Amino acid sequence: EDKVVQSPLSLVVHEGDTVTLNCSYEVTNFRSLLWYKQEKKAPTFLFMLTSSGIEKKSGRLSSILDKKELFSILNITATQTGDSAVYLCAVGSLSWKQGTSYGKLTFGQGTILTVHP
């Protein structure tokens, strides 16, 4: 059974702090790891990682994947109150049904990040 585990489950920090969110996985037919940010609405896409050791960056957010140790981290530097959200890690895998392939995501529980002013 595919499994994705995020830690910590919740985190409270002050503006300006740096945070690291963790995601470990056990998934067959691994293809990619995705990070999403969810405020009080639809999850929005942050990053997709497919190769080990290559950091992806977007502003103050960065992420890296280790396919040998089966984990990823999401870093947020100089946090702001607008970073308060649930951060979801999901692992994409390839599956087949009746001769048709499809991409499936298995999600972790999410990390609730609260940034205080």
Add this chain to the structure above:
Amino acid sequence: DVKVTQSSRYLVKRTGEKVFLECVQDMDHENMFWYRQDPGLGLRLIYFSYDVKMKEKGDIPEGYSVSREKKERFSLILESASTNQTSMYLCASSLAPGRGLSYEQYFGPGTRLTVT
């Protein structure tokens, strides 16, 4: 601009009622998914569809059914709503493998269903 819409943001139903949740995407995506999201449990897959009229059970299909008569529309049906189906329901869509970033799913805004 990619778009996934869901028929209701908030819904309150009584135990035993039949409930329909509708999802429409305008991106010509082959794959569509229904998840429920509960605190501490993350997103759990209920059903998905990789083609029109095709449907497959996800991890927690009990008490639910789905319908996909057109490519852009995927409906989730609660035949007889129960209180343990109170949850946030999220619809998502993605391209088929081989047509780009097929693992990236685009989500609708969610429907918060309360069953009393």
